[in-house]
Amino acid sequence: MNKDGKMLKVVLFTGYACNNNCVFCIDADKRALPEKTTGQLLKEVLKAKHKGAYILEIIGGEATIRPDFIRIVAAAKKLGIPQVTCATNGRVFADPAAAKKIMASGIDSVIFSVHGPDAATHDALTRAPGSFAQLKKGMRNLRALGFGRISGNTTVVRQNMAALPRLAEFYIKNRVPNVEYIFVDPNYGGARNDFKALVPRISKAAPYMRRALALGCRAGLDQWKVRYVPLCHFKDCLGQISEINERELFLTEHWAPDFKNADAIGSRAAVGRRKTARCRGCRLFSACEGIWVEYLKNFGDSELKAVK
Numbered sequence: 001m002n003k004d005g006k007m008l009k010v011v012l013f014t015g016y017a018c019n020n021n022c023v024f025c026i027d028a029d030k031r032a033l034p035e036k037t038t039g040q041l042l043k044e045v046l047k048a049k050h051k052g053a054y055i056l057e058i059i060g061g062e063a064t065i066r067p068d069f070i071r072i073v074a075a076a077k078k079l080g081i082p083q084v085t086c087a088t089n090g091r092v093f094a095d096p097a098a099a100k101k102i103m104a105s106g107i108d109s110v111i112f113s114v115h116g117p118d119a120a121t122h123d124a125l126t127r128a129p130g131s132f133a134q135l136k137k138g139m140r141n142l143r144a145l146g147f148g149r150i151s152g153n154t155t156v157v158r159q160n161m162a163a164l165p166r167l168a169e170f171y172i173k174n175r176v177p178n179v180e181y182i183f184v185d186p187n188y189g190g191a192r193n194d195f196k197a198l199v200p201r202i203s204k205a206a207p208y209m210r211r212a213l214a215l216g217c218r219a220g221l222d223q224w225k226v227r228y229v230p231l232c233h234f235k236d237c238l239g240q241i242s243e244i245n246e247r248e249l250f251l252t253e254h255w256a257p258d259f260k261n262a263d264a265i266g267s268r269a270a271v272g273r274r275k276t277a278r279c280r281g282c283r284l285f286s287a288c289e290g291i292w293v294e295y296l297k298n299f300g301d302s303e304l305k306a307v308k
């Protein structure tokens, strides 16, 4: 815990190489950057331990495709970092031997990125035919090994927003207790490059996101959350907003190959997102981060409505 009583979460980026090619990927323009070396990553794991990290989240690109992935996780666990997790497209876990080895490394939880309830939707977004089938097999393999700490995240774009209720059923069927429905970030990468094709109006996406949350609650999965949303579209779900929750619990640092951010939560609110004159007098003003700056440039702020 730091002096404010928050837990330190270090997000360790291994590099930007990936076996998928998601249309909305925030790292779409960074693929050619060099990957971190094993030595670099081991040093950073040690540094995270010395800084008192409670959570180490290992991400890419796709970190699980690295031959040293297991070594990095095992090193973090050996040092005693309490929670070591990874965000993944899940494809590597389709190989039972790989799933077994990763589980044996001591990883505490795995966050699967699922972008549609079926292969047609998911694979069209990942631009990797077969990726949905591999992801499902990966989840099954982990379950068969007795590994149940599986979470989910979904990037919400025009192409999948109407499918969110069906995706919620997928998560329910697969007993995924923690899911985040993430409104696409158009400030960087694929969604910035192809804004019109990918970014939905928040007023169109929000009802599907709320419906997905409601389906989760009905199934007893009330820990599901939405992320990167203006609160006026979620005023009846304030207990299920990732940003509010994480601000209370975590200080989050991002350690990437090309940048370091010692306060990823604070800088996102200060630089990446914005409230506007329409927010004046809103009772949710202090809790709300507004909406993405790039969204405002393209769509304006007419959908924001001060909550009285």
Ligand code: SF4
Pocket: 230, 231, 232, 233, 275, 276, 278, 279, 282, 283, 284, 285, 288, 289, 290, 291, 304, 305, 306, 307
């Ligand atoms: S009106 Fe502005 S401050 Fe209020 S909830 Fe909407 S975006 Fe947030």
